[in-house]
Amino acid sequence: MLDRTPTLPPSISPVVSPNRPMWSVMIPCYNCIKFLEYAMRSVLIQTWYRHDIQIEVVDDASTDGDVESLVATVGKGRISYFRNEQNIGSLRTFEVCINRSRGTLIHILHGDDGVKFGFYEEIESLFESYPDIGAAITQHSFIDTDGNETANKNIIRNEPGIIQNWLYKIAAKPLVQPPAVVVKRSVYEQLGGFFAVHYGEDWEMWTRIASQYALAYSPKCLALYRGGNEESISGRFVRDGSNFNDINRVLEIIQAYIPDNKKKEIRKLAKRNFSISYANSAFQILKKNRNNNTAFILAKGALALDINLRTVYYIIRAIFQYFIMAAFDTMKAIKN
Missing domain, CATH: 3.90.550.10 (Spore Coat Polysaccharide Biosynthesis Protein SpsA; Chain A)
Known part of the structure; x- marks a missing residue:
């Protein structure tokens, strides 16, 4: 049985038939x-x-x-x-x-x-x-x-x-x-x-x-x-934090595609962009569906990738959102 995760790009066989669709x-x-x-x-x-x-x-x-x-x-x-x-x-x-x-x-x-x-x-x-x-x-x-x-x-x-x-x-x-x-x-x-x-x-x-x-x-x-399909491959990888391992692996792989004089600059920019994106996702997840565990994984991973003002901004918003929800749940429990 073939490995589920090829270590090299699998070969693609050419089509030999002359009657091909577009x-x-x-x-x-x-x-x-x-x-x-x-x-x-x-x-x-x-x-x-x-x-x-x-x-x-x-x-x-x-x-x-x-x-x-x-x-x-x-x-x-x-x-x-x-x-x-x-x-x-x-x-x-x-x-x-x-x-x-x-x-x-x-x-x-x-x-x-x-x-x-x-x-x-x-x-x-x-x-x-x-x-x-x-x-x-x-x-x-x-x-x-x-x-x-x-x-x-x-x-x-x-x-x-x-x-x-x-x-x-x-x-x-x-x-x-x-x-x-x-x-x-x-x-x-x-x-x-x-x-x-x-x-x-x-x-x-x-x-x-x-x-x-x-x-x-x-x-x-x-x-x-x-997006938002938690049963998709992407959704499952985000929930358990596997996405960060894979993104770091891709960052390594694509270094080979970039000219030497651009490698460091592009890698730094990519890590910053993913950091911001994941920090924002942590905030949005808390805001929409209160999945605290996934939000924590995303926020932690975002900071591990890069610390910058926008990442910190979104994580601070996520923290405030968490405490607002906790306070709301406490008040609701007391009222009931």
Whole structure:
């Protein structure tokens, strides 16, 4: 049995068939059946008339329902289904997705995410306008488990086009989420698949691609990344603090992609950015759902990464929030 966490980028076999579709939309899923229909329909509604697209759900041996039946019901023959014989983990499932893909462009759409109408046309226009790029992205927003959308304030550029100094930008901060990214299959064939970590593996991949290829971006918000799903891999890693081990590992790996004269600067900036992000998350978690343990793990990890004014600001707010909630609970108990 293959190791669930490859230590090197897995090799991707080239497609030998001359009759290839333009697109492969590969939808990996594991125990996210309540979101999977949304993901599939978000693709079908804008591709139903096309014959140059492969759509396939790759199921990592889910146990939360009959995924195959759902795919058959929703896809009506337009979406194929493949199930791993046993659960092999996210990294190996991504590897299966890429190796099973036949298109020249690969979109790995996680089973709990989605895309808005026009995503595929917009991405196609970027590849047509900039044929030498290795990948293309659109702006993304966030949706919660109830489908409520929150705008992403990080606008990379105001007009479609090549992102200048993209390597330095993406190495310092993960500015893009998986549903917004489409990669040429030939790029995966050259650079290999996802490896090393289960949290931040996408950030490593986008940085690796940026070290070898230009990337084009559209400011149109056409991708939807689902946050707040505590049963997702990211959610589980944040709850137990494993995310910090993986982020530190990625920080080490991407040093190899950065020129020597920029390594120290980018690493310091990345640690600062993650520190601020996690400190803010600690405050938001206390504010919204009172998960004290997760908030404490995030705050502690944020300070371990970097101590700066913004991190301290958010942690002070988190501490005040904690005592406000404690006082409120005490008053409520006395009243009852």
